[in-house]
Amino acid sequence: MxxxxxxxxxxxxxxxxxxxxxxxxxxxxxxxxxxxxxxxxxxxxxxxxxxxxxxxxxxxxxxxxxxxxxxxxxxxxxxxxxxxxxxxxxxxxxxxxxxxxxxxxxxxxxxxxxxxxxxxxxxxxxxxxxxxxxxxxxxxxxxxxxxxxxxxxxxxxxxxEPYRPEWEGVDRFGGTIVHPQDWPADLDLTGRRVIVIGSGSTASTLIPAIAETADHVTMLQRSPSYYYAPPVTHELAVQLRALDIPEEWTHEILRRQYMSQYHWLARTSLDAPDEVHTYLMESMRPLLPEGFDIEKHLTPRYRPWQQRIAIVPDGDFFAALRAGKASIVTDDIAEFTETGIRTASGQELEADVVVTATGFxxxxxxxxxxxxxxxxxxxxxxxxxxxxxxxxxxxxxxxxxxxxxxxxxxxxxxxxxxxxxxxxxxxxxxxxxVPMLRPGDADMPLLPWSDPENFNSGYVMRSQHVLFKQGDREPWTHMLEHEEEQEILPKADLDDGLVYR
Incomplete structure (x- = not known):
């Protein structure tokens, strides 16, 4: 809708x-x-x-x-x-x-x-x-x-209306500016220099796809994101299908396998974030070009899972970096120029097309x-x-x-x-x-839709003022993990906080 x-x-x-x-x-x-x-x-x-x-x-x-x-x-x-x-x-x-x-x-x-x-x-x-x-x-x-x-x-x-930050000099840029949410069907990037602004899932998905034909793609990011490079097809799925297991069984087994992985990752990201950080960094390191500055370009300022981890299946994003078809610049945007973007450090990035993968x-x-x-x-x-x-x-x-x-x-x-x-x-x-606060909830504090210590992606933080709130107790909370809710929601008391007429 x-x-x-x-x-x-x-x-x-x-x-x-x-x-x-x-x-x-x-x-x-x-x-x-x-x-x-x-x-x-x-x-x-x-x-x-x-x-x-x-x-x-x-x-x-x-x-x-x-x-x-x-x-x-x-x-x-x-x-x-x-x-x-x-x-x-x-x-x-x-x-x-x-x-x-x-x-x-x-x-x-x-x-x-x-x-x-x-x-x-x-x-x-x-x-x-x-x-x-x-x-x-x-x-x-x-x-x-x-x-x-x-x-x-x-x-x-x-x-x-996707999110488009305001940058100085945008009107003077002589090339094309496009947001992924409004992608023109006839946009041809063959042989063109492209800057993709952003570092999340959209940027890391788009870049390997367009790097195949573009002259060069530069990912311009203000700060890095976490990435993970799983195989396109889980090895367990390959094994099960080789055994001619019914698809319904394969679906359920893989579903449970992935849920178990997500649960471990969510728990460990809270309980031992340094462990998850090290795991993600080390899983990326062998996929990167020799001499790549992983500390500067791929080390986020937040703990794992405080924002979404971008999935790059089979490491296709890193393959584009290794092939020299793509590169990463970590810097702020000072202004757009006639031929591209000037960063805060003074670097001139030339482009025919700028893609603003800046979110929503x-x-x-x-x-x-x-x-x-x-x-x-x-x-x-x-x-x-x-x-x-x-x-x-x-x-x-x-x-x-x-x-x-x-x-x-x-x-x-x-x-x-x-x-x-x-x-x-x-x-x-x-x-x-109708949900109605119970007598004991009258003085309950109204907490933000998302606790920044829990999840703080930019699109969440800049939109909190238009969203509903949560309380500090059940049943007035949300943003729980699946591991919790698969136990809580099926047993939720339908007379607790709900009034029927």
Whole structure:
């Protein structure tokens, strides 16, 4: 679901578009997975998926830059219910093909409405339903859907407006500037000098893909990131497939293997960060060019997993460095010039194309205007209920995945909890559920959406002011690790912090 909706003129007529039991916002990995779980557990419930984009896939539809691929293994990024049969690290096109299989197998396409941008959601306690206003971009009409339950699966960043820092002299640059989120389909980099600003997963994915044909690619970073170079295909997958093991078994075995690795890495990064740092540094060292300054260019200022570790399968990024097709400059940008960029140290970097792999802007629920009984919802003053619902907002759940693990691991857990919640509502004869602070929580401090000591990537830190908060106790906390939540969420008390009517 694309963020930053444009408001329609106030005299725009609103057409009634019908009622469904559940309205899912977003037709990416989260929305498609949520629809599967809904349909499997409640086959008689009516539902729709609304998405502002022209096709399915969410981030995999938006991002089409060269080499785009997963930065998590597909055995855990893939759904629990749908075995992954390809390599551990997959290209964007392969992931879209996997999602297409789910859509076809579950007959979900008939439930999706594309180019439907949600702009407002109004809850009425009297009617016990949401009225959701949508701009239908192809026709210019504004539609109103109603639903008993709203499930926000729109992702966490603004698809339409990527993060672009302001630099001096950008207007004088005579070449092309492009952001990976807005990659032109006809951009030809053959024989051209390219600067990629950034050091995260996007930069390290893009560089080896374009270095094959570009004259030279320079990664210009303000500070380094952590990298890890696993094989494209896990050796255990190779062994299992050689034994002609059923794909369902291979999927489950590899899924558990990767989860175990993630759990160890998350625990050890907190308990023994120096150990993980040394492991990552030493795993990179033999893959780098002789004499490469690993301390300057590849030693981050933060502890491991305080920001995401960029995956470079088979070390392809390092191979581009060894081949001399790419290089790293670690410095601040002083200004753009007519022919490139001048760094703070005075180095002149010439370029025909500058790629600003500078990240994205986080978005709170797609920047949709929410109201509850006529009162606007200020999410910055609300707290999460177990990272699934929001205080004082009835009949609304959301999906937000993990930073340190595959996003989809949490989707499956959240979907299980939401389906269990609906069953609980049925048992109680309730038509409304709302998270409300308990009497003892009245003076609970509102803590940042993300504790910087826990996770402090730039896109998180610069967006905290628009996001909801968390408390200092359960059930008002989130950002837990998968190892914890796979035990906590299936057993979560559905009467703790939730009020039913």
């Amino acid at each position: 694309t963020s930053a909706p444009a408001s329609a003129p106030q005299d725009t007529a609103v057409e009634e578009a019908g009622h469904v039991d559940v309205l899912i916002v977003g037709a990416g990995v989260s929305g498609i997975g949520a629809a599967h779980h809904l349909q499997e557990s409640f086959p008689d419930r009516t539902f729709l998926l609304l998405d502002a984009q022209p096709d399915r896939g969410g981030t995999w539809w938006t991002h089409r830059y060269p080499g785009v691929r997963s930065d998590s293994d597909l055995f855990t990024y893939g759904y629990r219910f749908k075995p992954w049969r390809g390599p551990s690290i997959a290209a964007g096109e392969e992931i879209l093909a996997y999602l297409d299989e789910v859509l076809d197998e579950d007959d979900l396409r008939r439930h999706i409405r594309y180019r439907h941008r949600v702009v407002a959601a109004a809850w009425s306690s009297d009617e016990r339903r949401w009225a959701v206003e949508v701009d239908q971009e192809e026709t210019g009409r504004r539609l109103r859907f109603t639903t008993d339950f709203l499930w926000m699966c729109q992702g966490y960043y603004n698809h339409a 802007n986080l978005s709170a629920f797609g920047d949709v205007a929410f109201t509850v009984d006529g009162e606007p919802v200020d999410f910055t003053r609300k707290v999460t209920w177990r990272g699934v619902m929001i205080s004082d907002v009835p009949n609304m759940a959301y999906v937000f995945g993990y930073f340190r693990h595959s996003w989809t691991l949490r989707l499956d857990l959240v979907a299980d909890l939401v389906c269990r919640l609906w069953e609980h509502m049925q048992d109680k004869g309730a038509t409304m559920v």
